[in-house]
Amino acid sequence: MKFFSKLFHITSKLYKTTHILIHKAAIMSLKSVQNYVVYNAQHKVLVCKEHQYAITDVSRHFRGDDHSKMSTETRLKIRVATQHLKLTEPDDIVIPGSNSFPIEGLKLVEDGAKCNKCGYITGTLDTMKYHCRQEHAWKAKDEPMWTNQAVQTFYPGTIYCIYVLILAKYRKFFAVTLPMSIENQTIMDQMIEG
Ligand SMILES: [Zn+2]
Ligand SMILES: [Zn+2]
Numbered sequence: 279m280k281f282f283s284k285l286f287h288i289t290s291k292l293y294k295t296t297h298i299l300i301h302k303a304a305i306m307s308l309k310s311v312q313n314y315v316v317y318n319a320q321h322k323v324l325v326c327k328e329h330q331y332a333i334t335d336v337s338r339h340f341r342g343d344d345h346s347k348m349s350t351e352t353r354l355k356i357r358v359a360t361q362h363l364k365l366t367e368p369d370d371i372v373i374p375g376s377n378s379f380p381i382e383g384l385k386l387v388e389d390g391a392k393c394n395k396c397g398y399i400t401g402t403l404d405t406m407k408y409h410c411r412q413e414h415a416w417k418a419k420d421e422p423m424w425t426n427q428a429v430q431t432f433y434p435g436t437i438y439c440i441y442v443l444i445l446a447k448y449r450k451f452f453a454v455t456l457p458m459s460i461e462n463q464t465i466m467d468q469m470i471e472g
Contacts, residue, residue, distance in 0.1 A: 340357075386430055
């Protein structure tokens with residue numbers, strides 16, 4: 279009986295060690311491709327650093343026209359490094375709350391806008407104007423009824439290829455809070471001090 283309990287102990291320890299090693303190896307291999315992709319563990323999304331949006335199909339994305347100059351070796355390296363990741367499907371993505379800091383790798387649109395009336399968020403002024411005209415009977419001669427807002431989106435609206443065109447329906451902008459710039463931080467500190 280003692281023997282079995284000891285065996286069980288060793289097996290479970292071995293299992294844990296192996297698990298940690300696999301986890302470490304996974305982080306290491308993700309690091310080896312950090313020039314190309316960045317993984318966000320909270321949202322379980324992989325962002326292409328060049329295109330600054332989330333990728334749903336890794337091998338397909340890097341095989342595409344936009345990465346035609348990438349070597350086969352690099353493509354393979356990215357595929358191997360990311361194959362263990364369980365990525366969130368665009369349908370299941372949870373849009374971050376407005377107090378979140380920007381998500382690393384995703385394009386940061388600093389001149390996005392938020393509608394003062396209904397809170398609608400978008401990345402372009404044209405879309406905001408269209409929204410305000412349609413929803414709130416806003417006229418071009420009226421004062422703007424929106425506020426400047428830094429935003430991001432997991433999926434792009436720009437059409438890079440047919441595949442992305444399909445993804446465009448998942449484009450949803452969300453507000454992000456920019457970390458305070460050093461300059462502002464100094465002013466704040468001075469105000470607090472005195
Ligand atoms: Zn890309
Ligand atoms: Zn609105």
